[in-house]
Amino acid sequence: MSNQHIPVPMVDSHQFRRRLIKQGIIISVIGIALAGMGIWQRSNATTQLAQVAAQSAIPSVSVITAAASNETDTLVLPGNLEPLNSAAIYAQTNGYIKEWLVDIGDAVKKGQLLAILDAPELLHQLAQAKAAYATALAEQHNAQSMADRATQLMKRDSGAISRETVEQRVRDAEAKKAAADAAIANVNRLESLQAFTKLTAPFDGQVTSRTAQIGELVVAGTSSAKPLFTISDTRLMRVFVHVPQHYVTQIRAGQHAELSLPEHSDKTFPATVTRSTRAVDVTSGSVLVELQADNTQGELMPGAYAQVSFTLPNTQDRIRVPGSAILYRDQQPAIATIDANNIVQLKPVKIGRDEGTRVEIVAGITATDRIITTPPDAIRSGDEVRVVE
Structure with missing residues (x-):
């Protein structure tokens, strides 16, 4: 078998080199284009991100x-209810509680007997004072009789008595009279104290407190003394409200208000502004205003808390x-x-x-x-x- 030779074409080296250069240029252009596009896309994305961030930073x-x-203003403030009159009844003399005749919640009339004190020491002092007055009165009468006789003898000018003796007896009679006056004043004082063993109501009202207990010793005139009773006139209630300074000019005497109490959630009670302190409290910056509310039905209680609603002028x-x-x-x-x-x-x-x-x-x-x-x-x-x- 004879060997066959395959002819190999001859390549022009210059042409081949140009072809490579051309291909390299094309690849380079494509690469630059791709890189530029990537850079543009990244720059555009960065710009969009900055815009989004800037928009997000704006709240x-x-x-x-x-x-x-245009609404009608209603000012609602807390208030405290107090009776129109309230009196704490203290013992005016020392003694023991012998009997108390009323209790909390009872209605009383002016002058009604509340309690009776037993004051045995006072009775002894009164008896001694009456005896001392009787003695002083007898001495006064005796001294006055001697002064009258001396004066008569002096007028006769018989020389049976000297002027100095007459003057002495007259002065003695005056001293005895002063002693008798002092003795009767002491009797009157003790009798007044004896009257204080009967405690009475100073006005019509209601018993709102009682601390008196049968047999308890009460001592009058000491710092530790406590009231035996408290009598309150609750037919008309006083309502005290602290109004902020800003609203004071809109709250006037005669103005109407409504009271709301937690124990009467289904109704309100009318009240009327009566007066104010016309002075601003430096601590709270408010003015104390008083209202009054009728309480003939006895539904309002002293010491109660209420919400007070004022209707203010429209501004x-x-x-x-x-x-x-x-x-x-x-x-x-x-x-x-x-x-x-x-x-x-x-x-x-x-x-x-x-x-x-x-x-x-x-x-x-x-x-x-x-x-x-x-x-x-x-x-x-x-x-x-x-x-x-």
């Missing part, structure tokens, strides 16, 4: 427009905002408002009354302000916000 807020309230300069709109900067209340460009401005405000879900603003904002309902804690004046519906 979204809800906004309302402030408006003056157009008060704005109510959600309680969540209030911020506190340096312990001062403020509200975040925005302008036409959604730029924040914090405005210090003065709060009139906190109603819980709403707060009454009496100064600091106007009825045209746009108010952020729930501002972020970190919000500051000059910040930009995005308003959402």
